[in-house]
Amino acid sequence: MPRSVLLVLLILAAALPLFFVPLGHDPVGPFAQLNIFVHLAFFALLAWALVRMPVLAGLSPYRQITLVFVAVLILGGSIELLQGHIGRTASWKDLGVNLTGGLFGLLFLAPGRVRMPRILLRGGQGMVLALCLFLLYKPVVTLWDMNQAARQFPVLSDFETRFQAERWTSGEIDRTLSRTGRSSLRVELNTDTYSGTTLWRSFGNWENHEALNFSIYNPDPEPLVMTISIRDREHSRRGSEYRDRFNRKLTLDNGWNDIVIPVSDIENAPAERTMDLSRLTYVVIFAMNLPEPRTIYLDNVRLIP
The missing domain is CATH 2.60.120.260 (Galactose-binding domain-like)
Structure with a gap:
């Protein structure tokens, strides 16, 4: 296994507990707004690391997408189910964010993407970028306005x-x-x-x-x-x-x-x-x-x- 892949997997393993930090009674604070960035980045890097592993590296990009999609679905779903027992809320939206992050890693970072037909790759990348913009708009606006509110206080x-x-x-x-x-x-x-x-x-x-x-x-x-x-x-x-x-x-x-x-x-x-x-x-x-x-x-x- 490439050392870079091993390093990324170790970083992801160290970051995994972040999904289980209780938000308490501040679901709209800065940490909650950054939560979506954590989901996207984590699963994008996970998808990149998985397709670089020897067991998946030689497969066609379509089989890679299918297997990584299933892996993200299982891991992301398990995280959401466990969050429901620790003071956080299980969310279908977060599961969708996880899958979007996984697709971003596959279509923008994975080496195998160059073997896909150009029209399918560009179409998939456009769809994923549109999803990312849709998901990130509200958190970005909220963080920006929270900064403005701090400057305007009282x-x-x-x-x-x-x-x-x-x-x-x-x-x-x-x-x-x-x-x-x-x-x-x-x-x-x-x-x-x-x-x-x-x-x-x-x-x-x-x-x-x-x-x-x-x-x-x-x-x-x-x-x-x-x-x-x-x-x-x-x-x-x-x-x-x-x-x-x-x-x-x-x-x-x-x-x-x-x-x-x-x-x-x-x-x-x-x-x-x-x-x-x-x-x-x-x-x-x-x-x-x-x-x-x-x-x-x-x-x-x-x-x-």
Whole structure:
């Protein structure tokens, strides 16, 4: 076996435990975003190493693809099944990423690819590149915006860049109405039991800040009752009990409503502990059981020093 192949296999064996590092209650942190790169790189290198082994090196590229595909399917599937027992989630998407990585290694790195008809090779390479771009778009955008959020802190969202909408689970950037700047987040509320939007990443550390400040525009003449709920990692670990998080009702009159919530109120909200302001996980703004759809505009979400 070539020394380079042996070295790569040893590196992959050393990297294999990374698939079993629990993500805990931070499934949207930087490590989670890098997870897809780990999957792609690992299985691309594995495919390259497998086809360089003597038992496979002399086979046709089609048999190599078939056998490596089966090997990646078995190993990738086993990893996903085991992850379901260690605090991570078994994912069909991750299995698809594993197979895409294996195909990348076969069609871009494996020596046997030169024996394939040129049109099939180029077609396969184009398909795999398209899959990689599709799979990597969201993690790359998320990592870029997380860096932007760190630079903008203590502003959590001013919605002046379009990727800021991705920090929230629902809503679209709207340039027709704003409290400050040029834009706000337009959120359509429906008649489901709970309807609203959630800040799910890029919180920063709220310690040593005075208050959370944000503005909500209610375009209707009728008041709108909403709730803000703020949670940390410990809340998720404890089972997400209502008494273990910050909750406050908001009555929104017509026009702009400027909301100020002391950070001390948030910190002391859990019944049996203090909230960890450095490890927040969700800020949820929602209405309950609306009789008809409504619209709100959210803007200028920031911490006051």
